[in-house]
Amino acid sequence: MTEHKASTAEIIRASLKRRYRAERRFRLYGILAVSFGLLAVLLLLTDIIGKGHGAFRQTYVQLLIHYDPDVLGIASATDPAALALGDYEALVRQALHQRFGEPVERAGRRELHALISNAAGYELQDRLRANPALLGASETLWLLADDDIDAWFKSRGGGAEFTSRMGERKLAWVDSLLEKGEIALHFNLDFFTRGDSREPEQAGIGGAVKGSLLTLAITLLLSFPIGVAAAIYLEEFAPQNRWTDFIEVNINNLAAVPSVIFGLLGLAVFINFFHMPRSAPVLGGVVLALVTLPTVIISSRAAIKSVPPSIREAALGVGASRMQVVLGHVLPLAMPGMLTGAILGMARALGESAPLLMIGMVAFIVDVPHGFTDPATVLPVQIFLWADSPERAFVEKTSGAIMVLLAFLTLMNALAVVLRKRLERRW
Amino acid sequence: MSLVNLIITLALLIAVAYFWAHSRSLALAKPLGGIRHLHSLPLYYGLRGAVWCGLPALVVLCLWLMFDDPVVQSLVLAGLPADAVPSGPAERSLLLSTVVNVASGALPVADQPAAVAAAAERYNALRGTGQLLIAVITLGVAISGLLWGVRRMSPQLRARQEVERVFRWALLACASIAIFATLGIVVSVLFEALRFFEAVPLTDFLFGLEWSPQTAIRADQVGSSGAFGAVPLFMGTLLISAIALLVAVPVGLMSAIYLGEYAGPRLRNIAKPALEILAGVPTVVYGFFAALSVAPFIRDLGASLGLSVSSESALAAGLVMGVMIIPFVSSLADDVITAVPRSLRDGSLALGATRSETVKKVIIPAALPGIVGGVLLAASRAIGETMIVVMAAGMAARLTLNPLEAVTTVTVQIVTLLVGDQEFDSPKTLAAFALGLMLFLITLLLNVIALYIVKKYRELYD
Numbered sequence: 001m002t003e004h005k006a007s008t009a010e011i012i013r014a015s016l017k018r019r020y021r022a023e024r025r026f027r028l029y030g031i032l033a034v035s036f037g038l039l040a041v042l043l044l045l046t047d048i049i050g051k052g053h054g055a056f057r058q059t060y061v062q063l064l065i066h067y068d069p070d071v072l073g074i075a076s077a078t079d080p081a082a083l084a085l086g087d088y089e090a091l092v093r094q095a096l097h098q099r100f101g102e103p104v105e106r107a108g109r110r111e112l113h114a115l116i117s118n119a120a121g122y123e124l125q126d127r128l129r130a131n132p133a134l135l136g137a138s139e140t141l142w143l144l145a146d147d148d149i150d151a152w153f154k155s156r157g158g159g160a161e162f163t164s165r166m167g168e169r170k171l172a173w174v175d176s177l178l179e180k181g182e183i184a185l186h187f188n189l190d191f192f193t194r195g196d197s198r199e200p201e202q203a204g205i206g207g208a209v210k211g212s213l214l215t216l217a218i219t220l221l222l223s224f225p226i227g228v229a230a231a232i233y234l235e236e237f238a239p240q241n242r243w244t245d246f247i248e249v250n251i252n253n254l255a256a257v258p259s260v261i262f263g264l265l266g267l268a269v270f271i272n273f274f275h276m277p278r279s280a281p282v283l284g285g286v287v288l289a290l291v292t293l294p295t296v297i298i299s300s301r302a303a304i305k306s307v308p309p310s311i312r313e314a315a316l317g318v319g320a321s322r323m324q325v326v327l328g329h330v331l332p333l334a335m336p337g338m339l340t341g342a343i344l345g346m347a348r349a350l351g352e353s354a355p356l357l358m359i360g361m362v363a364f365i366v367d368v369p370h371g372f373t374d375p376a377t378v379l380p381v382q383i384f385l386w387a388d389s390p391e392r393a394f395v396e397k398t399s400g401a402i403m404v405l406l407a408f409l410t411l412m413n414a415l416a417v418v419l420r421k422r423l424e425r426r427w
Numbered sequence: 428m429s430l431v432n433l434i435i436t437l438a439l440l441i442a443v444a445y446f447w448a449h450s451r452s453l454a455l456a457k458p459l460g461g462i463r464h465l466h467s468l469p470l471y472y473g474l475r476g477a478v479w480c481g482l483p484a485l486v487v488l489c490l491w492l493m494f495d496d497p498v499v500q501s502l503v504l505a506g507l508p509a510d511a512v513p514s515g516p517a518e519r520s521l522l523l524s525t526v527v528n529v530a531s532g533a534l535p536v537a538d539q540p541a542a543v544a545a546a547a548e549r550y551n552a553l554r555g556t557g558q559l560l561i562a563v564i565t566l567g568v569a570i571s572g573l574l575w576g577v578r579r580m581s582p583q584l585r586a587r588q589e590v591e592r593v594f595r596w597a598l599l600a601c602a603s604i605a606i607f608a609t610l611g612i613v614v615s616v617l618f619e620a621l622r623f624f625e626a627v628p629l630t631d632f633l634f635g636l637e638w639s640p641q642t643a644i645r646a647d648q649v650g651s652s653g654a655f656g657a658v659p660l661f662m663g664t665l666l667i668s669a670i671a672l673l674v675a676v677p678v679g680l681m682s683a684i685y686l687g688e689y690a691g692p693r694l695r696n697i698a699k700p701a702l703e704i705l706a707g708v709p710t711v712v713y714g715f716f717a718a719l720s721v722a723p724f725i726r727d728l729g730a731s732l733g734l735s736v737s738s739e740s741a742l743a744a745g746l747v748m749g750v751m752i753i754p755f756v757s758s759l760a761d762d763v764i765t766a767v768p769r770s771l772r773d774g775s776l777a778l779g780a781t782r783s784e785t786v787k788k789v790i791i792p793a794a795l796p797g798i799v800g801g802v803l804l805a806a807s808r809a810i811g812e813t814m815i816v817v818m819a820a821g822m823a824a825r826l827t828l829n830p831l832e833a834v835t836t837v838t839v840q841i842v843t844l845l846v847g848d849q850e851f852d853s854p855k856t857l858a859a860f861a862l863g864l865m866l867f868l869i870t871l872l873l874n875v876i877a878l879y880i881v882k883k884y885r886e887l888y889d
Contacts, residue, residue, distance in 0.1 A: 019781055026783035030685025033678045037702045037757075040750045044708065047720050229601035237595060238602070250605040256804070256874040257867065258811025260838050261612055264863045267845065268615030275496060290608050297605070323591040351709025354813035354838075358845050380711040380814075387715045387818060395719060402712050409707060 048399050048406070055400025058188040058201060059150040060142040061116060061177060063095040065124065067134050074135065083129055088121035092143065100173050111169055117144040119202045142186065147200040147393035149174060153183060154396075191400065195366045196382065200393035203386070205401050207368040211281055211361075211376030212350060214369060218285020219292060219349050224342045226289075227296030228331075231338075234297075235304040236326050255294035262291050263358030271359060279360040279375040287355050292345040299341020303334040336423035343416040347409050353380035379405050433488070433562050437569055441481040444573045448476025448580065455582050467587035475586045478593050479576030484569035491561045499557060503550045511542040526550055616867060619860035626854040627655045632861060634658065638824035638835075640844060640855045655858055657865070659824040663741070663834030667816060668809040670745025670830055671752060675809075676802055678749075679756025684786055686757075687764050706754035714818030717747035722819055729831060739821040739833040748815050752805050759804065763797025763884065764790060796884040803877035807870040813838040837862050 069075065071094050072086040096112050103109050120143040127141075128134050145153070152166050152174070166174075177183040194204030230251075238244040266287040270276045276283045307330050315325040356362070361377050362385060369376035377385070379401060386398040452472035456462045462469055500523055504512055513519055522543070528534040529547035536544050580586075624632070635656015682702065686695050722743035729736030736742075767790050775785040791798070821833030822843060844859035 019784070023781045023783045026786070027685070027689060030681050030689055033681030034685055034690075034698055034702075036678050037682055037705065037750075037753050038698065040753070041701055041704050044705075044712075044716055044750075047716060048712070051719075226601045226604055229598045230604065233595075233598035233602040237598060247602050247605060250609045252878060253871060253874060254605055254608055256807060256870065257612065258807075258813065258838070258870055260811065260813040260841055261616070261863055261867050263845075264841070264860060265608070265612045265615055268619060268860070269611050274493075293605065293608070321587065321591060323594055347707065351707075351711070353709070353711045354817075354842070357817075357842050362846055380709050383711050383715060384814065384818065387711075387718060398715060402715060405709060405712070409709070413707060 048402050050399075051395055052399025052401075052403045054154045055191060055396045055403075056188055057154075057185040058190070059145040059153045060184060060186050061145045061149070062140060062142050062182040062184075063092070063099060063116075064138060064140050065091055065095050065143075066098075066138040067091065067124075067128060067136060068094065069135055072135075078132060080129075083125070083132070086125065086128070088124045088128075089118065091124055092116050092120050100176070103169075108169065111167060112173065114146055115149055115170070115173065117146050117199060117201045119144050119199070142184070144190075144201055145183070147391060149183075150201055151393050151396075153185070191397075192404075193368075195368050196364060196377070196385070197366060198364075200389075200391050200397055203394070203397055205379065205382060205404060207365060208377050208379045208382035208401070209404070210368050211284075211365075212378040212380075214281035214372055214376060215284040215288060215378055216346055216350060218282055218372065219288040220342065220346055222286065222289035223292045223296050223345065223349075224338075227293055227342070227345075228300050228338055230293075230297045231300035231304055232326055232331070235301050236322070236330065251294050251297055254290075255298065258354075259291050259352055260354040260358070262287050263355030265290070266355060266359040277373050277375075279363050279365070279377075280373045281369065281376050282372040283359055284356050284361050284376075284378065285372075287359060288349040288352060291352060291355060292349045295345040295348060296338075296342055299344065300334070300338045303337025303341065304330060306337060307333045333425065336419055336425075340416045340420045340424075343412050343419070347412040347416075350378075350408060350412070351380055351405070353378070353384055356381050357384070379408075429558070430492075433565060437481065437484055437488075437565065440484075440566070440569050440573065441477045444480035444576070445473040445477040447573070448577055449473030451577055451580055452586075455580065459582060465582050466585055471586040471590050472580060472584075474590045475584075476573065476576050476580075478590060480569050480573040482593070483572045484565045487568050488561065488565050491564075495557055495561070499550065499553050502553055503546050506549050507542055507546050511540075530554075612867065616860050616864045619857050620864040623854055623857035623861040626857070627861075631655060632657050636826060638840070640840075640858050655854065655861075657837075657862065659826045660835060660837045660840055660862070661865075662826055662828070663820070663824070664810055664836040664838075666741050666828060666830065666834055667745040667748065667820060667836060668806060670742060671748035671809045672802065672806060674746055674749025675752040675756045675805060679753045679805075680760050680798065682753070683757040683760035683764060684790075687761055688782060688786060688790075702754050702757060705750060706758075708751075710751065710812065710814040711818070713747050713751050714814040714816075717743050717815055717819035721747055734831060736831045737821065737833040739819060740831050741820060741834045742830040744816050744819040745830065747819065748809055748812055751812070751815065752808055755808060756801060756805050759801030760794075760798055763794045763801065763881075766797065766885065767793045794884075796880050796887075800877040800881035800884065803873050803880070807873035807877070810873075811838065811866060811870050813842060817842050837866050841866070 068091070071090045072088065074082045074086045076082065093109075093113055096115065100112060103112055123141075123143065148166065149170075174183060190202070191204045192209075193206040194202060195207030197203040230247075234244070234247065238247075266283060270283055270286060271278055276286070311329050311333065312325050315329045316322075320328065356378060360375075361381050363375060363377065364385070365375050365377050367374070383398055383401050383405065386394045386401065449469050449472060452465060452469040453462065456465050456469075459465075465472070503526060504519065504523065511522075513522060525534065525539070526543055526546045527550065529536055529539055529543060530550040536547065539547075632655050635654060636658050637654040637656045638659050639654045682698075686698055690698065718739075722738055722740060725740055725743050725746075726736045726738050771789055771793055772785060775789040776782070780788065816836045816839050820839055821835055822839065823833055824835050824840075825832060827834060841859045841862050844855060844862075
């Protein structure tokens with residue numbers, strides 16, 4: 001008997017080592033899983049920031065520009081029509097020839113002219129319009145460089161130098177600029193103010209950000225009041241019947257419908273049936289309002305639920321009607337929670353792009369939209385469009401735009417957290 | 428009167444109604460000796476006046492906005508000489524849009540036949556009359572509602588009840604929007620999908636092995652018929668979703684277990700929000716990451732191992748999608764694991780089981796239904812995910828299970844078929860709606876099953 005007992009203890013003791021090994025192994029799996037997730041976060045963020053930080057600075061080249069009336073073809077600087085017709089690119093070409101000497105063959109000339117972005121001509125036009133006295137005078141200007149120069153200049157000294165689109169001659173010219181300090185990186189304000197462009201060095205997110213703001217305004221105006229009203233009805237007034245159950249089932253399902261399906265809805269119902277303007281923020285806002293509506297309803301219901309029944313009973317006890325209880329007491333107390341939910345819903349809407357592809361917000365739009373019915377695009381869709389562009393310089397722009405998008409999202413989430421901490425009451 | 432002006436006038440009228448009814452209720456109360464002799468507070472009399480003024484007028488205006496376009500257009504068509512109106516619906520809508528463009532001045536009148544120019548003039552005239560008419564009707568309704576509402580006021584009038592009833596109906600209407608949205612999705616997708624199935628038999632769509640949705644420009648074109656066999660798309664979707672789940676389920680589940688059962692509060696407070704970042708990153712960012720960083724990395728890795736990997740491999744898209752749904756799985760798993768009663772855990776530990784044995788033999792079996800529900804929800808999320816696959820998976824419909832090749836998915840095809848110019852009578856465009864219908868049905872089914880399982884499971888321990 002004793003012998004048998006001892007052997008049981010021995011069996012257990014012998015198995016302990018194996019069991020502890022299994023325990024350690026299991027723990028290791030857990031650590032591995034958590035570190036995999038954290039590593040993914042880290043990789044994602046460093047990859048984006050590593051690629052995108054350059055987008056906020058752009059390469060400029062310093063040139064001496066002589067506003068030669070003969071080259072421009074403008075006789076008098078007071079005539080606006082003549083100012084509009086002037087050949088400003090010729091000024092840039094002339095300045096380049098003066099700086100580097102004019103290459104004899106055409107290919108060389110074309111290569112030289114490609115140092116400067118074609119946006120430079122427009123800049124000169126704007127300057128001359130603002131100050132007609134410049135006609136015939138000279139000034140030294142920093143002009144926007146072409147995106148190939150920009151890519152090379154930024155990759156310089158960083159291991160993999162980007163020289164594949166730089167001929168030997170181009171390198172020699174740029175080297176001479178470098179020696180004299182006539183090429184430099186400046187802060188890229190245009191990136192935040194301009195609309196889209198086919199030329200990477202001129203492309204900006206201004207139009208997309210404005211489009212996103214207009215779209216989100218519509219989304220918020222629709223989904224917040226409707227969502228709050230729906231939540232109030234379901235929590236405070238809904239009778240226990242089939243219709244109420246049906247509403248609940250529909251909200252839960254709507255929350256899980258893939259967002260691309262909402263794009264189909266927008267296309268078939270809002271564009272083809274109601275004839276709403278395609279590509280417009282108002283349409284995008286309506287579609288995104290439907291996408292975010294379930295989120296807003298669910299979080300608003302949670303906020304209403306967290307208001308203790310004693311509040312309602314006290315108000316009812318002093319003679320308030322049910323509507324007065326809700327509007328005067330429950331709603332103000334639940335408002336911080338509802339606002340938090342609405343902000344999180346808006347953050348989701350800001351990052352959403354799939355349904356907007358279907359309703360024409362992928363169009364190439366250069367102008368910054370001014371109203372709710374102007375054609376527009378939004379920030380995530382702009383990112384999608386740029387990610388598809390073959391030019392290497394767009395990789396940097398895309399990552400820069402992603403950084404701006406993530407900054408907006410971080411801001412909104414931080415706001416939600418602060419709001420919750422500050423205003424939410426513990427009962 | 429333009430629509431904006433009409434709405435502003437209406438808003439002014441509503442404000443007038445509110446203040447008039449409000450002050451009239453005070454005037455009614457004065458001879459009686461103060462507002463305590465009124466049935467309701469003056470506020471409610473005011474609101475009631477505003478409701479009587481605004482609500483009927485807004486209903487009329489909305490009905491008009493819904494139906495004015497078709498009415499005006501059919502009137503214009505009816506006014507054209509019979510030989511100028513083509514028989515086909517496509518030609519007729521083309522003619523109509525020409526008329527509308529001429530009328531708005533977007534097209535020069537000079538290039539158009541006399542009938543069209545006349546129709547354009549008629550269109551403008553009808554528009555003008557219509558706008559005048561609706562302005563008169565709406566404002567008439569508003570004013571009569573206002574007068575009627577004010578005239579019926581008396582100290583005994585149950586104004587509060589009336590206003591609250593209207594509010595309650597408004598709340599119900601807002602809550603019912605979810606139903607109308609679902610209905611809209613079902614009807615729009617189903618309607619277009621049925622038109623698609625008229626052109627392409629349902630069996631060809633569901634069981635066909637070839638997908639090449641070209642549109643025919645000429646009838647005798649090579650490959651003009653197109654092939655709409657969706658099996659390669661379903662396989663591609665399944666392949667990428669399976670890879671995503673293979674990444675997300677073990678990682679999400681293990682991190683939920685580790686953070687819930689092992690990690691100290693310090694690590695938990697850092698790691699949990701850090702993992703939640705993954706849930707907040709927009710999908711287009713994941714798509715960019717997959718297409719420009721992960722896919723080239725996998726291709727180069729494969730090349731160094733002597734494997735030929737497509738630069739748009741299913742593996743890259745699936746891997747990144749898996750990373751995206753990690754926080755989704757882990758937060759669902761966390762919910763169900765914390766719902767397992769403390770007593771089960773304590774009982775197991777008291778019998779001498781190690782913590783991992785408790786997790787493996789007690790907690791996971793107890794939480795299994797909830798975990799399965801969570802995995803189904805994650806699967807539905809993966810199947811419906813669009814941007815990652817649009818950016819990182821291919822366009823070519825290939826019937827393969829090799830994760831190193833490029834495959835395409837249902838969502839990718841919906842997007843490619845519908846982005847750009849569309850004509851609503853070609854099977855190519857309608858095919859997108861048929862795919863949308865499939866996607867909707869499959870995700871709906873998965874969600875219903877998952878929610879049912881999770882609900883049953885919650886009842887078990889509540």
